[in-house]
Every structure is written in C-alpha cells, then in structure tokens.
Amino acid sequence: MGYRAVLVVMIFMIKSVCKVSSVGKEGCHPDDLKALEDFKARITYDDSHRLKTWTGVNCSKWEGISRDNITGRVTEISLPGPITKGGAPAQTTMVGELSPSLHLLSSLRVLDFIGNLTKLKSLNLNGNQISGPIPESLGNRTSLTFLDLRSNNISGAIPEPISENLINLETLFLGSNFLTGPLPENIGNMQKLVDVDLSNNKIQGGIPNSIGNLKYMTRILLNSNLLTGIIPSSFGNLQKLGVLALGHNQLEGTIPSSLGNMPSLRNLELSWNNLSGRIPSTFGRLAKLMWLSIDHNMIEGPLPESFGNLTGLSRLDLSYNQINSVLPEPFAKIGYLFVLMLQNNQFTGTISQTFLNLKNLRELNLSNNLLSGQIPFRKPLIDFPPSSYSGNRGLCGVPLGPCSISPSPAYYPEPETMGFSF
Ligand SMILES: *[C@@H]1O[C@H](CO)[C@@H](O)[C@H](O)[C@H]1NC(C)=O
Ligand SMILES: *[C@@H]1O[C@H](CO)[C@@H](O)[C@H](O)[C@H]1NC(C)=O
Ligand SMILES: *[C@@H]1O[C@H](CO)[C@@H](O)[C@H](O)[C@H]1NC(C)=O
Ligand SMILES: *[C@@H]1O[C@H](CO)[C@@H](O)[C@H](O)[C@H]1NC(C)=O
Ligand SMILES: *[C@@H]1O[C@H](CO)[C@@H](O)[C@H](O)[C@H]1NC(C)=O
Ligand SMILES: *[C@@H]1O[C@H](CO)[C@@H](O)[C@H](O)[C@H]1NC(C)=O
Ligand SMILES: *[C@@H]1O[C@H](CO)[C@@H](O)[C@H](O)[C@H]1NC(C)=O
Ligand SMILES: *[C@@H]1O[C@H](CO)[C@@H](O)[C@H](O)[C@H]1NC(C)=O
Numbered sequence: 426m427g428y429r430a431v432l433v434v435m436i437f438m439i440k441s442v443c444k445v446s447s448v449g450k451e452g453c454h455p456d457d458l459k460a461l462e463d464f465k466a467r468i469t470y471d472d473s474h475r476l477k478t479w480t481g482v483n484c485s486k487w488e489g490i491s492r493d494n495i496t497g498r499v500t501e502i503s504l505p506g507p508i509t510k511g512g513a514p515a516q517t518t519m520v521g522e523l524s525p526s527l528h529l530l531s532s533l534r535v536l537d538f539i540g541n542l543t544k545l546k547s548l549n550l551n552g553n554q555i556s557g558p559i560p561e562s563l564g565n566r567t568s569l570t571f572l573d574l575r576s577n578n579i580s581g582a583i584p585e586p587i588s589e590n591l592i593n594l595e596t597l598f599l600g601s602n603f604l605t606g607p608l609p610e611n612i613g614n615m616q617k618l619v620d621v622d623l624s625n626n627k628i629q630g631g632i633p634n635s636i637g638n639l640k641y642m643t644r645i646l647l648n649s650n651l652l653t654g655i656i657p658s659s660f661g662n663l664q665k666l667g668v669l670a671l672g673h674n675q676l677e678g679t680i681p682s683s684l685g686n687m688p689s690l691r692n693l694e695l696s697w698n699n700l701s702g703r704i705p706s707t708f709g710r711l712a713k714l715m716w717l718s719i720d721h722n723m724i725e726g727p728l729p730e731s732f733g734n735l736t737g738l739s740r741l742d743l744s745y746n747q748i749n750s751v752l753p754e755p756f757a758k759i760g761y762l763f764v765l766m767l768q769n770n771q772f773t774g775t776i777s778q779t780f781l782n783l784k785n786l787r788e789l790n791l792s793n794n795l796l797s798g799q800i801p802f803r804k805p806l807i808d809f810p811p812s813s814y815s816g817n818r819g820l821c822g823v824p825l826g827p828c829s830i831s832p833s834p835a836y837y838p839e840p841e842t843m844g845f846s847f
Contacts, residue, residue: 452482453492457499461490464502473517475504500568506552506576519553551598552576559599561586573598575622582606583628588614600646601625608652613638622646624670629653632671637662648694649673656695661686672696672718680719682707692716696742700724704748709734718742720766728753742766744790752796754779764788768816771795776820780806792816799828 452458461484465476475488484490484499491501506517551573558581559574570593579602588609591597595617604626613635620643628650636645637659644667652674660669661683667690676698684693685707691714700722708714709731717735720742727750736758744766751774755762762783768790775798776791786805790813797819800806811824821828 453484454498458482458484461487461499461502468519470518470520473504473506473508473519476519502548502550504550504553505573516552519550519555548572548574550574550577554578556580558582559584559587559604563587563591567591567593569594570617571596574602575599576601578603580604583609583623585609585611588612591615593617595619595641596621598622599626604628607631608633608636608647610635612636615639616641618642620644623650625649627651631655632657632676634659636660639663640665642666643689644668646670647674652676654678656681656684656700658683660684663687665689667713668692670694672698674698676700679703680705680724684708685710687711688713690714694718695722697721703727704729704732706731708732711735712737714738716740719746720744722746724748727751732756736761738762740764743770745769747771749773752776752791752794755783760784762786766790767794768792769794773797776800776806789813791820796820800825 453461461479465479468476471477479487485492489502489504490499491503492498493500504519506519508515508517548569548571552575554577555574556578559579561584563569563572563584563586567590569591572591572594573596575598579599582605583599588611592615594615597615597618597620600622601624604623606628607630608623608628610633612633616639618639619641622644624646625648628647630652631654632647632652634657637657640663642663643665645663646668648670649672652671654676655678656671656676658681660666661681664687666687669684669687669690669692672694673696676695677700679702680695680700682705684690685705688710690711693711693714693716696718697720700719701724703726704719704724706729708729712734714735715737717738717740721744724743724746725748728748732753733756736756738756739761740763742764745768747770748767749771752767752772754777755765760783763785764787765783766788769792772791772794774796776796778801781801781803783805789806789809792812792814793816796814796817799822800814800820802823807823809824814820814825
C-alpha cells in the first residue's frame, strides 16, 4: 500500500470512530440520563406534556434537551413555561415536588438534578413553579453560561458558590422569585456577565462595590427588592451598561456623579428609594439617555443646567421629590418626549410656548407645584385633563378655570433668575 492509501484508510478509520461517538448514534450518557430521569421524577405536574417525551435512552428525542455535537453530553435543558403552541403563545406550568419542610437538604433535591450534568451550558426553566432554594451544587457547573429561573417559586439566598465558581456565566436571570439574603459580595468574580435580572425578589443589604468590575455588563435589573445603603460609585466603570434599574428599594444617600460616566446608558430607573441631594451635573454627559425615572425620592435643589443636553429623552419622571427650579423649557428634540411627570415638586415659573412643540406627548403631569400663568391654549396641552395641572395656585386657562381678565400680581410669573437657556 502506498503512502496515500494508508492515509485514506487512516482518515476513514478516524471518521468511523467519530461517527460512533457522534450525537444521536448512541444513547445518552448514563449519568445524564439518570440526572434527567431524576428531574422528571420530581416534577409532579406538567401541563406542557413535554416530559412525556422523556422516554427511552436516546435523549436527543426528548423535548427541551440539547446535546454537544462532539461529546454527546447534555448541554441544555430548556423548559420555559411560556411556549408557542401551534403558532400561538401559551403559558404552561411545571410544578416541582416540594418536600414537606423547606429545610435546605430536602429542598435541595428539587433542583439537584444538575448534579451529574457536568457539561451543562444552559438551563432555562423560566415561568414554572419550581420551588426550594438554588442548590449549592449548581455552583459546581462551571460550564454554565446561561441560567434562567425567572418567575418560579425559588426561595433562600443566592449561594456563594454561584458567584465564586460560575465564572463563565453570561446571563443570570433569577427575577420574580422569593429570594432573600444579600447579593453575593464577590459578584464581581463573574467577569463574563452581560445580563443580570434579580428584580422582584426580597434581596436585602447593600450593593457590593465589586459590581463595578463587571465590565461587559449591558443590563442590570435589581429593582423591587429590599436593598439598602448607597448606590456604589463603581457603577460608573460600566462603559457598556445600557439599562440600570434600582427602583423600589430602600437605597439612600446621593446619586453618585460617576453615573454620568456611562456612555451607553439608555434607561436609568431609580424610583421609589430614599435618595437625597441634587441630580448630578454630570448627567448632562449621558448622551444616549432615553428613559430617566427618579420619582418618589427626596431629591432637592434645582435641576443641573447640563440637563438641557439630554435631548434624546422620551420619558422623564421626576415626580414626588423636592426639586425647586423654574420649570425648564422642554429640551428634548421636537417629538421625542412621550412622558413628562413632574408633579409634586416645587417647580416655579410658567408653562412656556415651547411646550407646544411636544407633538407626541402622551402623559403630562405638572400638578402640585408652584406654577403660575396661563396654560398655552393649543394642542397638545389643552388635551390633558385638569388633574395634569391642578394644585398650582397660579395656573389658569383650559383645561383649568379661565384666567381673570386683570390677573392679580400673584398671577404674574416670578422673575426667572434661575432660568435655563437651552
Ligand atoms: C436519536 O435521535 C436522533 C434525533 O431524533 C436521531 O437522529 C438518531 O438517529 C437517534 N439515534 C438512535 C440510536 O436511535
Ligand atoms: C453543532 O451542530 C449545530 C447544528 O448542526 C451547529 O449549528 C453547531 O455549529 C455545531 N456545533 C459544533 C461545536 O460543532
Ligand atoms: C452521578 O450519578 C451516579 C450514578 O450514575 C451517582 O452514583 C452519583 O452519586 C451522581 N453524582 C452526583 C454528584 O449526583
Ligand atoms: C462541588 O465540587 C467539589 C469538588 O469537585 C465537591 O467537593 C463538592 O462537594 C461539590 N459541591 C456540591 C455542592 O456538589
Ligand atoms: C408558587 O407561588 C405562587 C404565588 O405565590 C402560588 O400561588 C403557588 O401556589 C406556588 N406554587 C408552589 C408549587 O409552591
Ligand atoms: C425611607 O423612606 C421611608 C418613606 O418615606 C421612611 O419611612 C424611611 O424611614 C426612610 N428610611 C431611611 C433610612 O431614611
Ligand atoms: C453636553 O454635551 C456635549 C456634547 O455631547 C458635551 O461636550 C458637554 O460636555 C455636555 N455638557 C455638560 C454640561 O455635560
Ligand atoms: C397627576 O398627579 C396627581 C398627583 O399624583 C394625580 O392625583 C393626578 O391624577 C395625576 N393626573 C394625571 C393626568 O396623571
């Protein structure tokens, strides 16, 4: 046999070896099978009927299971509650077997099926009713890049091994559960994180400074928890962050001026906290900002002059604070602003004719301020209900009562000493 023939035979042999071990040509790995069967056994209710397909040894045929092309090991379990049935969206539910006591060890079993899935990369059980805590053993699945357990009944704290070991995790979705305890102090270890949703839980304590190490992060949702302490200034390091939601917590102190250093920020939500002080003048650098909500805090003082730079704003909610500026000229580009909520502050001055440029304004509330003068008598301003303007002693005209023919001096706008020129 010539050299070429030997080579061809060798390549053929290698190919057939590969074929034998390639996915689908043999059953699934016994460890994977055992782990998946164990998972199935603990699901007591499954109206999606996907687990009915989980029979036999060829787990390639099982719904929601994906395997590695080369090794054949299971890499993905995707059984979210929301599914598409015959083209239409439907909500299905799996309920996990819950031991009578919520004691850690017994509940561990609920999710501990991952114990043997050493190559698992992706786990999606979004929108079911899986209960019990997140098992610490999940922290041993260092191959995991995607974890979505949103909208389940998961309780307990986020185990330290998760942040310690899951260094390849890019997506961490645990929102809308019953998680308690603090955020892991070493969350900054998970260097590859891009997208985090821990919203709508009962997570307590402070936001660790190390969160500022997560330089690839594009979205952080921590809203609707029980977080306390200050907003770490290290957030300002996150150059790719587009969405930061910290609303509905118990954060206090001032808004760090470093937040103005985030060039990608589009949506900043700080509502319903105990934040005080002024809005930092660095906010004028947030050239991409579209949504800004700081309502229901204790923000005071005038708006920074640099606010006029935020020409891309489409939604601004500063209601329920103690801001005492002259009402700024609308600075947004014509037609950009959809929602403007400034009620329950101490804005002074008049509503200028420039407000008539806000062609797309859908929601406006200026009530309970110190505004005066006549509301410009044109669309869109006259289309809002009286409650958009009420509680301003000096304000008059449609949709409020008529201005008196010779208004008393109190009806004249105050001198605009603090006015802006945008
Ligand atoms: C396993 O299932 C896959 C996908 O349905 C199929 O391509 C493959 O031939 C099956 N393997 C065996 C051994 O039945
Ligand atoms: C595995 O197969 C899928 C579909 O055939 C392909 O898109 C993917 O690139 C393959 N992955 C690897 C690592 O070969
Ligand atoms: C993995 O599965 C084997 C049996 O296949 C079992 O003996 C072992 O305890 C399992 N390991 C874990 C960590 O669950
Ligand atoms: C994680 O892995 C380590 C070493 O492989 C092992 O000692 C430990 O028991 C595992 N922890 C869990 C919770 O499975
Ligand atoms: C999950 O939580 C919801 C809302 O609290 C509750 O109605 C449901 O009974 C819980 N399910 C389980 C299996 O615990
Ligand atoms: C935060 O605000 C709430 C409501 O105004 C108040 O009850 C609470 O005492 C404040 N907490 C702190 C720490 O200031
Ligand atoms: C306003 O924006 C311009 C251009 O984006 C920038 O150079 C300037 O520093 C900003 N002004 C303030 C006060 O932030
Ligand atoms: C404006 O805000 C006040 C005070 O919160 C509220 O009572 C009123 O209903 C609001 N009106 C509109 C149109 O949003």
